[in-house]
Amino acid sequence: MFELLNAQPQDKIMALMVAYREDPRETKVDLGVGVYKDPTGNTPVMRAVKSAEKQLWEAETTKSYTALGGDPAFVKALSSLVLGDAVSADTLSGAAQPGGTGAIHQALELVKMANPDATIWLSAPTWPNHPSIIKHLKMNMAEYRYFDNDSRAVDFSGMMADLDGVKAGDVVLLHGCCHNPTGANLTIEQWKEVADLIGKKNAVPLIDIAYQGFGDGLEADAQGTRIIASTLPETLIAASCSKNFGVYRERTGLLMAVSQDTGKQKVTQGNLTHLNRQNFSFPPDHGARVVQMILDDPKLRSEWETELEEVRTGMLGLRKQLADALRQRTNSDNFDFIAEHRGMFSRLGATPEQVEHMREKHGIYMVGDSRMNIAGLNKDSVDTLADAIVDARV
Structure with a gap:
């Protein structure tokens, strides 16, 4: 039966993750996979989740x-x-x-x-x-x-x-x-x-x-x-x-x-x-x-909402920092939309060729349609991305 199966197309984002891992450059930047990352590049366990899990571990009496x-x-x-x-x-x-x-x-x-x-x-x-x-x-x-x-x-x-x-x-x-x-x-x-x-x-x-x-x-x-x-x-x-x-x-x-x-x-x-x-x-x-x-739980909820707000405002800060860096480099407002978008993603509007140029020359990994995960940035990598965008003439 298995000989009748057809190969399925490779997931582009998963392929991008593999390529990123194999890239030896220390300055590479992963803006591909849609996962939140903190400034150190880690996807943390939220504090409220840790607290709730501890309470659950102590109180749970069945796995039915x-x-x-x-x-x-x-x-x-x-x-x-x-x-x-x-x-x-x-x-x-x-x-x-x-x-x-x-x-x-x-x-x-x-x-x-x-x-x-x-x-x-x-x-x-x-x-x-x-x-x-x-x-x-x-x-x-x-x-x-x-x-x-x-x-x-x-x-x-x-x-x-x-x-x-x-x-x-x-x-x-x-x-x-x-x-x-x-x-x-x-x-x-x-x-x-x-x-x-x-x-x-x-x-x-x-x-x-x-x-x-x-x-x-x-x-x-x-x-x-x-x-x-x-x-x-x-x-x-x-x-x-x-x-x-x-x-x-x-x-x-x-x-x-x-x-x-x-x-x-x-x-x-x-x-x-x-x-x-x-x-x-x-x-x-x-x-x-x-x-x-x-x-x-009011206490856990307050703790969670506080951390979630830290995540949200952190991404907004990265958006503004990137938009400001591009305004400075291009002397135009063409990239102000980055600060106006919301959430983890922005679509840059680059061509697949420009995306490939940024990956090959600058180690910037984003999806081919130029979707980039803002949470993949930190205050140090913003300038690397801004330079790559300008160099690719997006």
């Missing part, structure tokens, strides 16, 4: 299964972080997932069960795993314009023009905040216009919110998601804890389904748990329990 949908306390705590009081509890269904990727996959499976002919609309560009999962599930897919490579900002008029082609029952995938890979976000007024258009089209929004707290703060980063969920008849939300809690390897995520028709809640919840059972039975609990403990 949780519920099929995960621990209800985790579902309640994380859905409250994302949605606040934007929706009432009787409109919400939720199931714990193995990471944000698991939540996206499960959301698309739910869509396929309900409407196999639905087209999934993706921003151009988007996170590469979005189209990959859609193709794997053999679902219909279309793109809407999102990023203007000249202004390095949201092409909102193009986005709205393309979304005008959405049909009833289609799904529009939106990034809740800190758009990956561009870093360019919708304004609150634009979120309202998008919600209005999706509603008029009788389509369903699917929001991927993986960086809450990395952009303008926990509450501000959730505003777009809350507008959509409180406005439209139905909303799907895939939330990840990998970044804002730093629990990448614990695979902690949540899929939420909001329906203003409360009569649909029980059936929707049953379908979410059914999909869990088919795919992995019971979701992993360690990361979910740690997140729930942090969110429900």
Whole structure:
């Protein structure tokens, strides 16, 4: 049987990681992989996570299964972080997932069960795993314009023009905040216009919110998601804890389904748990329990929010430092967009050839479409990157 398998294309980001490790230059800079790093290049365990894990180790009495949908306390705590009081509890269904990727996959499976002919609309560009999962599930897919490579900002008029082609029952995938890979976000007024258009089209929004707290703060980063969920008849939300809690390897995520028709809640919840059972039975609990403990304990939550704010402001500082360095070198404001973007990523607008030049000559490793991980920088490597950008004539 195995001789019938075809080789799968190599993941470009994973290949970039290998190339970076094999580069002997001490001045090399890794801006490729989408993982937060502190100024020393380490992905730390957050202080609140350490504290919660210690408490859990001392108090946990069993490793038996949780519920099929995960621990209800985790579902309640994380859905409250994302949605606040934007929706009432009787409109919400939720199931714990193995990471944000698991939540996206499960959301698309739910869509396929309900409407196999639905087209999934993706921003151009988007996170590469979005189209990959859609193709794997053999679902219909279309793109809407999102990023203007000249202004390095949201092409909102193009986005709205393309979304005008959405049909009833289609799904529009939106990034809740800190758009990956561009870093360019919708304004609150634009979120309202998008919600209005999706509603008029009788389509369903699917929001991927993986960086809450990395952009303008926990509450501000959730505003777009809350507008959509409180406005439209139905909303799907895939939330990840990998970044804002730093629990990448614990695979902690949540899929939420909001329906203003409360009569649909029980059936929707049953379908979410059914999909869990088919795919992995019971979701992993360690990361979910740690997140729930942090969110429900005032002391742990305060400690976590303080550290998360340190992470957020640190990245904003790096953005400003890089934008200032490029303004100084170019005597122009062409790169001010870097300070205006939010989250871990910015799309530089460089060609693949310019990206390759920066890698070969300066040891700057970024994805071929010029997405760069701002968290891969530190105050010393900013000048190295700025010099490389100018030398490549981006």
